[in-house]
Amino acid sequence: MQKRFSGVVVPMITPLKKDFTVDVDAVAVIMKRFAQYGIHPLVLGTTGESSSVDEKESLRFVEAAVKAKSPGQCVYAGLVGNQVAELIKRGNQFIELGADVVVATLPSYYILTPDQMVTFYTQLADNVKGPVMMYNIKATTQMSIPLDVVAKLSNHPNIWGLKDSERDADRMKACIEAYMERADFAYFCGWGAQSFGSLQLGADGVVPSTGNIVPELYGKLMDAAKVGDWKTTQHYQELTDKVGAVYQKDRTLGESLASLKVLMNHEGICGTTMMPPLTELTAERNQQIIDSFEALKKELK
Secondary structure, X not given: OOOOOOEEEEEOOOOXXXXXXXXXXXXXXXXXXXXXXXXXEEEOOOOOOHHHOOHHHHHHHHHHHHHHOOOOOOXXXXXXXXXXXXXXXXHHHHHXXXXXXXXXXXXXXXXXXXXXXXXXXXXXXXXXXXXXXXXXXXXXXXXXXXXXXXXXXXXXXOEEEEEEOOXXXXXXXXXXXXXXXXXXXXXXXXXXXXXXXXXXXXXXXXXXXXXXXXXXHHHHHHHHHHOOOHHHHHHHHHHHHHHHHXXXXXXXXXXXXXXXXXXXXXXXXXXXXXXXXXXXXXXXXXXXXXXXXXXXXXXXX
């Protein structure tokens, strides 16, 4: 079943200049790389340091991504924050700039009840003049959107899907089974290590941060999944897992994002600047990451 939103959606890093402004030239380079392999961008997601990017630079980022997109590419724009009116405003700004859909996490300063979660997403979907997707990421919000809340919200005419990064295999399977036959609601697996597993079960798409550095592997992974070649799909899952380990293993989330930018800088794509409060790594650690990646490269075929 072809749904409005599907495929590989890579949560793009936010390329920054030394003055902490978005490097729009690097955005265009990354967009072109993604397009070569049929990949869509999620700008201002967790990988994109969304909670640290101000309004002006967020708008510049979305505008640059939309300007650089190729035919068939969808721009997913992340919404992160605690002020609902501001999120609605920002969502509409993103849609007006040409984003195809906004992807919103729960406001996370307060722990919300299930009813409050329903109210939040309903307010957002009622007032944003373009498609809305839910984004469940317990690692940063400290909350999990209950499956009955997802089910209720899936019937809202302007809520088009769920990006779920929670590492819960039973939850993933239940979501896929619930929505795989729903033309109006898509399930995206945001748990990179389960890209193969989720697609084999019937997920509509995957959202792997490792696609920033090896988009070609995810293009091949998805091509194999589309024709049911699960042996090849699993092969590319194993390769991408190895790449992910280079910059993620034994690191905090913030450190892994800095490490990912080191690899992208090594490939000549963008700089290594991080948005405060996150920081760059030491030169010694940078070199260790680069050496590990270079040692792995011969396997990446």
